[in-house]
Amino acid sequence: MEKINIEHAISAIVEELAGVEHERWAHWQEYMHSKGARQQDGSLLIPAALVEKWDRQIVTPYSELTEIEKESDRDQVRKYIPLITDAIAKAL
Numbered sequence: 678m679e680k681i682n683i684e685h686a687i688s689a690i691v692e693e694l695a696g697v698e699h700e701r702w703a704h705w706q707e708y709m710h711s712k713g714a715r716q717q718d719g720s721l722l723i724p725a726a727l728v729e730k731w732d733r734q735i736v737t738p739y740s741e742l743t744e745i746e747k748e749s750d751r752d753q754v755r756k757y758i759p760l761i762t763d764a765i766a767k768a769l
Contacts, residue, residue, distance in 0.1 A: 690764040
């Protein structure tokens with residue numbers, strides 16, 4: 678069995694996970710932009726109710742989120758699992 682180079686393997690998975698993270702971030706930004714009203718100067722006006730909701734979520738520990746909010750976070754984490762599983766399988 679061929680010994681893998683740990684540094685190379687970590688570097689490779691970091692790059693793959695960064696791609697998933699960028700997709701997650703882009704999806705979130707697209708969602709946020711869809712909730713705002715584009716102003717003449719190009720800025721976005723986000724409804725106060727959403728700002729209030731997101732401000733609450735920012736300061737709320739994961740353990741205290743609603744089940745719906747937790748499931749949203751779990752959905753995002755599930756996007757990383759195939760890459761991590763593949764990296765572990767290759768390492769074995």
